[in-house]
Amino acid sequence: MSGYRLPLILIAGWLAAAPGVSVAQTAVRPQPLKSGIEFTGPEVRALQEDEFANPAMLWITRGAALWQQPVGPAQQSCASCHGDVATMKGVATHYPQIDKGSARLINLEGRIQQCREVRQQTAPLRYESEDLLALTALVRMQSRGMPLAIEIDPQNRRHFERGRELYYRRVGQMNLSCANCHQDNWGKRLGPETISQGQGNPYPIYRLEWQTMGSLHRRLRACLSGVRAEMLPYGAPEYLDLELYLAWRSGDLPIETPGVRR
Amino acid sequence: MAARISVPQNARRGDNIEIRVAIQHPMETGYRTDDNGTAIPKNVINKLVCRYNGVEVFRAEMGSGIAANPYLSFFIVAANSGELRFDWGDDSGATGSERASIIVA
Structure with a gap:
């Protein structure tokens, strides 16, 4: 019987990769959705929640x-x-x-x-x-507490697909994609850090490491630098496509702006 | 230099009241270099003074060990209604000030 198993898996794999398959089948959100604030320590959480002390x-x-x-x-x-x-x-x-x-x-x-x-x-x-x-x-x-209302339609689908492709594309000397860390391994440890889901809901953020405020594109550049890939200029079309994919991927996570992160 | 000041609007005479100050500032340590290897000169807010109706009630002298965008919290005793005035300056000569009023009953 086991001889019949392999072809079935291959067919399933082919179906998933086939063009024209709906968004839900080819792009995945992490389950359950978790804001990056859940992966930080109590001090960072307290700093974000204090309307006065929050440096942002x-x-x-x-x-x-x-x-x-x-x-x-x-x-x-x-x-x-x-x-x-x-x-x-x-x-x-x-x-x-x-x-x-x-x-x-x-x-x-x-x-x-x-x-x-x-x-x-x-x-x-x-x-x-x-x-x-x-x-x-x-x-x-002004939209704090509200989830993003992003719908993938014929107008933005091309950008969404390109964003998704970038999300899963391995890049840099480390040969890692966004998904390798933030989709497949979130919640696990990477050195002293817990890998987050890489959600964009708190941006722009005050990052303690930067000692200042930064945009989502700065964070994307920091990740690309981390995997030793080429960093694109701020506002690059590729980053915008990725931003659209991330917006879809954040599902019903509420906007946290202005967030604080390590 | 954006700044945020938190002073209670009302207080009772003799109360200990919390004053909070946050100032947007890079607090450049002087130990860093830019992309070309040139040293970035030290530039920190070196002094902050709080005066309560003209009388100095709090003074902070800061150095390069303080993180960017310093946030200070301290307590003073509510005495009379009036004004709290905050003045600060950095190594580059830039200064800033803020004021807040308080009603003491």
Whole structure:
């Protein structure tokens, strides 16, 4: 009987790899979903939960000032159009999304940059600059506690598939994919650390190792550096695709921005 | 330099009240080098003073052992209604200040 087993497994493997199979069969979420905060120690958790001691709140304070600051020839601030920042509640749950005008995938940082260039008619902020981190964190914090509302549709499917492909592609001298650690081995130890699921729900984060705030793309670059692979520039299309895949993969995990991590 | 100050709005005379201060600052130690190997000069917030209605009630002198974005917490005794004023400065000569009012009954 055992002679019949192998072909069955092969067929099952072929089915899983066949094109046109639904998203649920080819892309997997970790079960159960766990935020990275569950893998940190009690000190880090306490720091994130304390609204005052959380160092990321300094960037929120900075972001709130920037929100009101008029810039550009028309002296328009974010508040001139959007009013109170509280009106941004829920907005971040739809990013990354396809920008209707350019038909390109953009994340929240990209939308803020677009607002600055097109509406405020001023120079875009440097990706990973203090000001862009501050504004991104401020806007995303308005959706704190809400899960992302990402749906994979014909418009973004190509990006999603490419993101998934990147997630499972082995790269660098260490020849590791994202999935090798964060999908297949989360919860296990890697030296002194417990491997997390690599969820993007707390970003932008204050990382103690960085001693400052950083974006999801900075974290992706740090991981690529860790496996000794080539780091792409901030805002690279590959990172945006990966960000879309990660957003889908985070399922109903609530946004934690501004998070604190080791 | 963004800063956050936490002072209770109301207090009873004689109460011990907690004051919390957080300042956004890299607290550059002077021991690091940039990508080209050039030493990054030391730049830390070296002094922070808290005055309560003009009287100094707390002073911190900090060095390179303090992490970036320093967070300080200390207690003072509530005496009279008025103003708490915070002043600080770093090695580069940059200064910052914040104020908060308190009502003591």
